Amino acid sequence: MELLKVENLTFTYPKQNPDAAEPEPTLQNVSFQVQEGAFVVVCGESGCGKTTLLKLLKRELAPAGERSGNIWFHGVEQAALTEREAACEIGFVLQNPENQTVTDKVWHELAFGLENMGVPTPVIRRRVAEMACFFGIDDWFRKKTTELSGGQKQLLNLAAVMVMQPKLLILDEPTSQLDPIAASDFINTLRKINKELGLTIIMTEHRLEDVFPVADQALIMDQGRVLLMESPRQAGKDLKKLNSDHKMLVGMPSALRIYHGLDVEEEECPLTVRDGRMFLEKNYRNEIRHFERKNETVSEDAPFVMRMKDICFRYAKDLPDVLDGVALSVRQGEIISLLGGNGAGKTTLLKIISGTCKPYRGKIEVFGKRLQKYSGKELYVNKLAFLPQNPQTVFLKMTVREDYAEVRRTMGYSKEQMAQKTEEIAATLHIEHLLDRHPYDLSGGEQQKAAIGKILLLQPKLLLLDEPTKGIDAWSKRQLGMLLKQLKQQGITIIMVTHDVEFAAEVSDRCGLFFDHEITSLDVPEEFFCNNNYYTTAANRISRKAFDNTITCEEVIALCRQNGKKTDTSVQMQERR
Template sequence: MELLKVEDLTFTYPRQKKDIDEAAPALEHVSFEIQEGEFIVVCGESGCGKTTLLKLLKRELAPFGEKSGKIWFRGVEQNSLTDREAACEIGYVLQNPENQTVTDKVWHELAFGLENMGVPTPVIRRRVAEMACFFGIDDWFRKKTTELSGGQKQLLNLASIMAMQPKLLILDEPTSQLDPIAASDFINTLVKINKDLGLTILMTEHRLEEVFPVADRVFVMDKGKILLMEPPREAGRDLKQINANHKMLLGLPSALRIYHGLDAPEAECPLTVRDGRNFLEENYENRICRLERKKTESEGTKKDRPIAMRMKDICFRYEKDLPDVLESVALTVYEGEIISLLGGNGAGKTTLLNVVSGANKPYRGKLEIFGKRIQKYSGKELYAGKLASLPQNPQTVFIKMTVREDYQEIQKVMGYSQEEMEQKISEIADLLGISHLLSRHPYDLSGGEQQKAALGKVLLLQPRLLLLDEPTKGIDAWSKHQLQLLLKDLKRQGIAILMVTHDVEFAAGVSDRCGLFFDHEITSLDTPEEFFCNNNYYTTAANRISRQRYENAVTCEEVIELCRQNRKIKSGDRSQQRNGQGEAHEETE
């Protein structure tokens, strides 16, 4: 039975112009139908219209602008739905769990929506108890919402929506702020809800590794239009046939990326880690099982390299009576080096960055920035041309009405002339591909666009030590690739980068050293090869796919390279190869 129908939907934000005369729609002639019980994944580049589409489906969240076309829910036009139907039967989980939590206690959050709908108290108590048991919330049922980790908050938001018993569940990048284990658990919960309860799910996601294979259909969006609406295996195969250089190819699951990188159309298109392992076993040998890498300067001796930041025995807690968040942490970052710190939500990674930036003051330990104790810096001295930090929430960076006005604020800090400032703004905008966003209000941008715009403002400070807190949050795979190239270029200029991330693929591709933050300290710090090849969960999908055949492949590109060196020789080719070797032997004699 048809649950949702969208017909010729077009939407344009106010003042969003392609040029002087023509409006640029965020969505353009979008049409589709969703059947009851389907699991739909919507993917595409940042700014392609995914979030706009989802918000238009939830009447209460629909953005202001010019809209045409029609939306039907269960055969009723959207505007004709009653307030109760619109609020209860269409559930919506936001990207940032902080923006959706409205009460102080977990149990009250679960009951909040039901209380607002006037549901009788005995029914509320029963539904709240059921949801707490189903989602495993009983252990933290009485906790304050402020005490929860990011993964727990997102799970609580989902449980609160499910207590309303919706017919359609919409989720906007729900795992973007979760660590790999919490993200995997969250996706598994969605699959269970879909299979066990038959709930229809529509979600957008950039991290497609786990959610892409479980979808019934995948919608690939491109510049406000739907490019593909197919089952995942067909969508993964057909996307390259439509456009061999499409930017979304970089965002597909690792098994698909390896498949496309090796140009093996005769083989079945793999989706999962298991499919990828079978694909390698059937088509590639493992005569050469290690990839020879050139040793980088970061892996060699560092004694002669300048130190950008050094901390020793750092301890920090938020209140005197609370336990330590950081406990005797030691870390040295060298100039021209990229270090990535991974770990669970709430482990203390962001707190560590705040200590380095001077936002949090440790009660014990020594911290030096470029050989000088952080307490010795005064005024703007530390932040003008030395240290800059990109926070986890990019909206906190913006204080003006447009991105350009925000960038111009840097002129006061750096002392640029008006001409210099305009030139640097133009260079940064071109570098990040955000020139078309300079005249937009920062809060009107998508999550990925906000992230890139915030990074641009940070880079205008020309730091020698750059702190990045979840820099890939909400951005598409192509933008991640461009960011990776940018960070490597900054590294070549001698800039030191300390990054906190949940994105293991990004960390593997860009880092010189990776560390795991656990139990209030950095428990290990090693090269990406050593770090990821010895982990089971904090590792890349490419490594999981290849580790039974190849020893040290971490990224998709490395797996592809080893496969090319190990291409299976068919029986006819073997005979031809032997004959060729015999002829060569005779010629030599």
């Protein structure tokens, strides 16, 4: 039975700057149907219209702008839905859990929507108790919402929506701020809801590794249009047939990327780690097991840019330590990635380095000078820059271009220099079309790229990045990775906190795991990822039985080609070697 129907939906945001050209439509003639009980994943590049589409499906969240086309829910046109139907039967979980939490206690949050709908108290108590048990949150049922980790907050938001008993659940990149384990748990919870309760789910996601295999349909968008809508396995196969260089190909699950990279069209398209392992075992030899990678580690003679020792920090005297005896030394030109669970203290560590928070114990030096010895803006002019986790906090003006112009005061640029540098950064990040738009009208990924651009205009020698790939599509991540490597070649040092293990594996010189208030290990990517089960890449999970040290899809593909297919003759093997 058809639950949702979208027909010829076109949407254009209003023009922000009177002098700017007329804006292009964000959505163009979008049409699709969703059957009751389906699990649909919507994917595409940052800025292709995914978030706009989802918000238009929820009447109360629809953005201002010019719209045409129709949306039907259960055969009723959206505008004709009653307020109760629109509020209760279509649930929406936002990308940032902080933006959806409105009360002080967990149980208050669960009851909030029902109370607003005038549901009787006994019914509220029963529904809240049932949802708390279903989601396993009864252990922190009476906690303050401020005490929850990022994963717990997102799970609470989901439970608070589910207690309303919606018929359609919409989620906008719900795992973008979760660590790999929490993200996997969250996707498994959605799968359980879909299978056991029969709830229809539509969600956008850039991290497709876990969600693509469990979805019934994949809706792939391209520049505001629907490119494909079919089963994930078929969509993955047909996408390359449509365009062998399509940017979304690098965002597919690792098993699918390896399959495409080896051009084995006659084989069934693999989606999961298990599928990928079976694909390699069936088709490729593994006499050559070790991947020879170039050693690009920073010389031990390079000067230290930042050193800290025995750093301890807590947010209040009566609270436990967030950091306890943390030690870290970083040399010039290094890219360091710190991984770990939500709430482990990674962001706090970046705030300590940037001088935003002051430790109560320990020593920290930046560029050979004690941090407390810096005065005024000395540390932040051509020395250190910090990209926070929420990119919206970077923007203060009505357009991205005006925001960039604010950097001129700090750096002392002339108008001509400022204009030139703005265009250079915009071209590097491929955001020229965003310069005259309001920062808050951009998608999460577009905001992230625009915020990175503003930080780079400060020309820092030490760059602190807190979740720089959050909300960014895979192709843009690749461009960002290339940019970070270029900055490294210029002698710029980068310390990055991330949940994106694939990105960390590709760009880092060293990776560390944050656990129990300190950095428990710090090693080169090969050693770090090959010895982990959970904090590792999907490519490593797929290939670790066949090969010894492959951690990226490109490395797996390279070794498969070196070894050759199992059907190859020994002569062909010799030619390949």
